[in-house]
Amino acid sequence: MNTDAVVNDGVMRTADGTPLKVSLARAQRRLKIRAFMLVLPLFAFIAITFFFPVIDMLFRSVENYIVPQVMEQTAPLLKEWDDRSGELPPEEVFAAAAADFAKGFEEKTILKVGRRMNYAESGFASLFRKTARRAKDFEPPFKDAFIERDDDWGKVETWRYLKREAGAFTISYYLAALDMSYGATGDIGFKPDDESIYLKLFWRTLKLSLTITLLCLALAYPISYLLSTLPVKTSNLLLILVLLPFWTSLLVRTTAWIALLQQEGVINDLLVAIGLISDEGRLVMIHNATGTVIAMTHILLPFMVLPLYSVMKTIPPTYMRAAKNLGATPTVAFIRVYFPNTVAGIGAGSILVFIIAIGYYITPALVGGVDGTLISNFIAYHMNQSLNWGLAAALGVILLGLVLVLYYFYDRIVGIDNMKLG
Numbered sequence: 513m514n515t516d517a518v519v520n521d522g523v524m525r526t527a528d529g530t531p532l533k534v535s536l537a538r539a540q541r542r543l544k545i546r547a548f549m550l551v552l553p554l555f556a557f558i559a560i561t562f563f564f565p566v567i568d569m570l571f572r573s574v575e576n577y578i579v580p581q582v583m584e585q586t587a588p589l590l591k592e593w594d595d596r597s598g599e600l601p602p603e604e605v606f607a608a609a610a611a612d613f614a615k616g617f618e619e620k621t622i623l624k625v626g627r628r629m630n631y632a633e634s635g636f637a638s639l640f641r642k643t644a645r646r647a648k649d650f651e652p653p654f655k656d657a658f659i660e661r662d663d664d665w666g667k668v669e670t671w672r673y674l675k676r677e678a679g680a681f682t683i684s685y686y687l688a689a690l691d692m693s694y695g696a697t698g699d700i701g702f703k704p705d706d707e708s709i710y711l712k713l714f715w716r717t718l719k720l721s722l723t724i725t726l727l728c729l730a731l732a733y734p735i736s737y738l739l740s741t742l743p744v745k746t747s748n749l750l751l752i753l754v755l756l757p758f759w760t761s762l763l764v765r766t767t768a769w770i771a772l773l774q775q776e777g778v779i780n781d782l783l784v785a786i787g788l789i790s791d792e793g794r795l796v797m798i799h800n801a802t803g804t805v806i807a808m809t810h811i812l813l814p815f816m817v818l819p820l821y822s823v824m825k826t827i828p829p830t831y832m833r834a835a836k837n838l839g840a841t842p843t844v845a846f847i848r849v850y851f852p853n854t855v856a857g858i859g860a861g862s863i864l865v866f867i868i869a870i871g872y873y874i875t876p877a878l879v880g881g882v883d884g885t886l887i888s889n890f891i892a893y894h895m896n897q898s899l900n901w902g903l904a905a906a907l908g909v910i911l912l913g914l915v916l917v918l919y920y921f922y923d924r925i926v927g928i929d930n931m932k933l934g
Contacts, residue, residue, distance in 0.1 A: 566912070573905035576682040578628050582621045583612045587678035595672040595698070605671075606654035613640075613647030631900050632684045632693070633673055639664055669696060685906035710887065710907065714914070717886040720804060721869040727809045728816040728865050729858065736820035736857070740827070754817050762811065766878050769807040773797040773879070799881030807879050812868055816861035823857030863922060867915060887911060 524532040580587040585608035593601045616622025626640025643661050650657040658665035665671075676694065677684065687693060687700065691708040695701055702708070735754070739747045757765060772778045775794040783789045797803055827850065835845035873888035880886070887907060894904035 569905045569908050569912075571905075572901050573685050573909050574681045574683065575902065576628070576677060576684075577680050578621075578624055579677050580680055582616050582625045583609070583674075583678065585609075586612050586674075590671070590675040590678050593671070593675060595668065595675055598668060600655065600666065600668060601671050603653060603655055606658055607652070610647055610650045610654045610657070613644050614650075617644040617647060629673070629677060631903060632677075632688060635664070636673075639670075672698060682902075685902040686910070688903055689906040689910055710890070713885075713887045713890060714910070716801075717870055717888070717911075718914075720801060720808075720884070720886065721866050723805055724808050724812060724869045725816075725862050725866045727805065728813050729862060731809070731813055732816035732820055732861065733854075733858075736817050736824050739817075739821045740824035741829070751821070754814055757811065757814060762874060763878075765811060766807055766875050769803070769810070770798060770879060773803050773806065798879055799884070801880070801884040803879035803881070804876045804884035804886075807875050808869060808872060811875060812865045815864050815868060819860040819864065820854065820857040823854055823860075827853045859922070863919070866918075870911070870915060 586605060589605045589608050590601065593605060613622055616625065622644045623637075623641060626637040626644075629636035629640070639662055643658070643665070646661055650661075673694070676682075676698070689710050691703045691711045692700055693703055739750055739754075742750070770777075774780070775796060775798070777798075779797070780789070780794045784791050784794065789795065797806065831849050831853070832842075832845050835849045836842065840848065870886075871888050873886060873892050876884055876886045877889050877892075880889070888911070891904045891907045891911070894900040894907070
């Protein structure tokens with residue numbers, strides 16, 4: 513842009529006659545476009561790897577298109593049926609169901625509906641498979657043909673569940689994720705304690721993640737203080753040792769802990785050798801919550817050390833000396849002067865370790881056993897083995913919402929603006 517400006521008719525213009533205000537606006541627009549193009553690759557990467565998967569997860573947690581698409585004749589008729597009357601649907605519903613079963617069996621889609629229905633109510637997969645094989649041979653009255661094929665078709669509960677899941681969207685996945693279900697009359701309630709799984713897993717995940725975070729803080733604080741007060745040459749050497757686990761495979765580190773913690777492992781053998789425990793009283797430290805806490809604390813410790821060290825390094829040593837010169841004891845000087853200056857590092861390290869821990873699944877899967885697995889292990893199970901992607905998505909959404917709620921309270925109590933990484 514030509515910066516030479518002249519005044520013409522009371523309006524400042526550039527040398528080429530363009531009003532100065534217009535010329536400046538064009539220059540600002542070009543700068544904004546240039547800045548946008550510079551961040552566009554990063555924005556696209558974040559959108560593809562984060563925002564789109566989250567949106568897809570939200571959609572899968574309520575999506576139910578397979579049922580109304582395959583049972584295209586039955587679904588609209590079921591919506592008109594009064595399921596609270598206690599009577600079976602009319603004959604026309606059974607006739608539509610026979611046509612949908614016959615068509616779905618030929619197109620090999622009706623069994624997908626059975627598997628989908630089986631996620632919430634066991635037995636539907638076999639019921640649909642058994643019915644689909646003979647559906648093309650059904651003759652009027654179709655109600656009698658269905659009931660003759662399987663007595664479950666003569667139960668109002670079967671058709672009530674089919675009606676409830678006949679829409680394009682469903683809340684069944686979220687109900688299952690919260691250990692809730694529909695009653696015989698269609699009311700929603702919690703499952704009995706002996707059938708409750710996921711609420712206990714969510715609580716265990718929060719409890720173990722918090723325990724791991726506190727242990728990492730207790731171990732990392734003195735380490736970070738030592739690193740920040742030692743000479744640069746020595747602290748750099750020790751910092752390399754802190755970062756050394758990052759250069760080792762996660763599976764190798766976890767496997768090493770299995771060798772250390774098992775009942776015939778190194779730690780138990782050492783304790784037996786020095787006489788602290790008997791050979792019959794070896795400690796059970798693997799395939800339980802203890803193994804998960806120990807292994808994950810070791811793995812996540814550097815994520816707490818680095819934020820603390822970077823903040824402590826910026827605290828001038830003169831602060832403590834000034835406090836002591838003013839009459840404060842070392843303990844009072846630490847509590848009143850040094851510790852408050854490290855709160856930003858504590859907050860950054862704690863939220864980083866907690867969020868990583870709450871979504872970890874590799875280490876708990878290897879060393880956690882029954883008592884040490886987290887909710888993320890069940891999300892992975894439903895994604896890879898049971899193929900119940902809807903339930904996995906619902907569990908993931910609830911976990912994400914839980915993290916956001918905790919993040920909100922952290923911001924209200926500590927303040928995200930006070931969080932520093934250095």
